[in-house]
Amino acid sequence: MTDTPPAAPPAASRFGREGLIALVVFACFALLPPLAGALDDSFLVFFAIRVMVFAIAAVSLSLILGFGALVSFGHAAYLGIGAYCVGILAEHNYWDVTVSLPVTLLVCGLFAAVTGAISLKTRGVYFIMITLAFGQMAYYTATSLSAYGGDDGLTIWGRTEVLGSTMLSDRTTFYYVVLGVLVLTYLLARMIVASRFGRVLQGAKQSEMRLSAIGVDPYWYRLVAYVISGMMAGVAGALLANAAEFVSPAYMSWHRSGELIVMVVLGGLGSLIGAVVGAASFLALEEVLSHFTEHWRLLFGPFLVLVVLFGRGGLLSLLPGGRKDG
Template sequence: MTDLSHIHAAAAPRTRLAGRLKLALGVFAIMAVVPPVAQALDEPFVVVIATRMMIFAIAALSLDLILGYGALVSFGHAAYLGFGAYAVAILSRAGMDDLLIQILAAMAASAVFALVTGAISLRTRGVYFIMITLAFGQMAFFFFVSFSTLGGDDGVALAARSTIAGMPLLQDAQGMFYATLILLIAVFAGLYRLTLSRFGRVLTGTRESALRMEAIGFRPFPYQLTAYVIAGCLCSVAGVLLANQAIYVSPAYMSWHRAGELIVMLVLGGVGSLTGAMIGGLVTIALEEGLARYSEHWRLGFGMILILVALFSPGGLSGLLRRLGLVRDGK
């Protein structure tokens, strides 16, 4: 008889990828119809909440690259949200309101910070890596707290949202929503391709066993550092959007509490799964907004939900969808 084991082995990854992509496309389709549905229901604030959900989905996606695929638990990742937000504030004061310029400036600043701090942090392992990334994140936080010309600890309000090619496309809620959706799709698509590439496979291999990767000729450090820089740059994009959505910038965006919330998003959605990370970001903000309407003690309810997910679905919500058969592969 013909041995079909190699055919099944090759088909399994394709099945997983197809399931992952279908789930992501479904999420994008649902998000795309939020504004017209909200308008029909006369609930315009839903569009504002959905925009915030997508912003944090971008931040969660960026963190999943290093935490989910590289097993690098960074507690300073929220610093890049701050770099993106303050790039908007600083450039706006200098008369540069174009969104693309602000994104490029935010990514450049984040790349430099990530390259320097990552080169140091990645020489440590385990809890030492966690603590040193936390220390660098807090250094950035306190730098902007002492930045008195931009409001210090109180933050600063922006005069207006950014423009796109000179046009005020972000001034209304729907324009802001669809610009964020486009960037979310772009970030997901870019990371999706990256994780399927040779680079992504090596990064995943270092997560499983760095010693084994070294034994077959791959040095983990350059791959991990590159992923660390890419993740920081992408998170800064979320920071640029967050500043525009709130029309306000504050050092609170980059506190260690925010970094912890990003990790919670991955745990809730599914670590090591881009679709899970995106779902985790969307659902976390939705739960926060929804529970806060009913009680000021909403964190208690959110904590109970997180515990239930951790106990009964270790793969997060994406894993739960797979187990329920709603998606052939939730990853």
């Protein structure tokens, strides 16, 4: 017999490769402000903030879509709810993060708990349709808030304060705060996926009947994952409101939910860093293609089809060290 060590489990190997890709991606984000300063191009910083905010939302969706097979077509509702929490509190002169963050997490968590408890009683296309219905309910509720701008949206005259400090008013400081939240969201989601809780979630995705046979009810695990995902997306919405200093019902539209799904699929299902790569790629392609035509989605559509057909693991599988198994 030889002393050759056993090969690493596929899951561990995958997490190792994705961890390396994550380090590279986050390092690129960290180095972007100095690069933008050297190029005297402030747009790069604003664009990267937008990318990171939607990457947080995409990671939150990837947690339930990629690992729980829960195709939520109303996920943008949490993005909008988080944004409106910041906007409405600011309208009533509550600016500090010690108020806006707990309120955002509480409201998004409650909305996710109530809608998730109902939605998770269904499966397949019925789950998609009921999450779409709840998302549209949130959208039309926002458009009816005439005291807060209604369909025209709500302007926020400043950014959230931190213990009375206006430090987030500085563009570079705000940039690195958003990056820090993205890294924390990614690490939290990765920790969840690697835990026993995450294994149950993935087991339910593969065979709910097997879990039931050993006495595990996947319903409550899915509900908790759904609530956590909604709260993460709510934080992304709060950051989006601060970045744009504006809140709009359009944040909650089903089109935005569809875009979040595309970001996750484009980067690679079952990959958290793939969601970040997918968000960055989607928004970069939107920015570039929209300069050529307002119908840029006609060009993006065939590209997405090619990625799905030839890159079974999404764009992540095309990167060095990326997954090849889809």
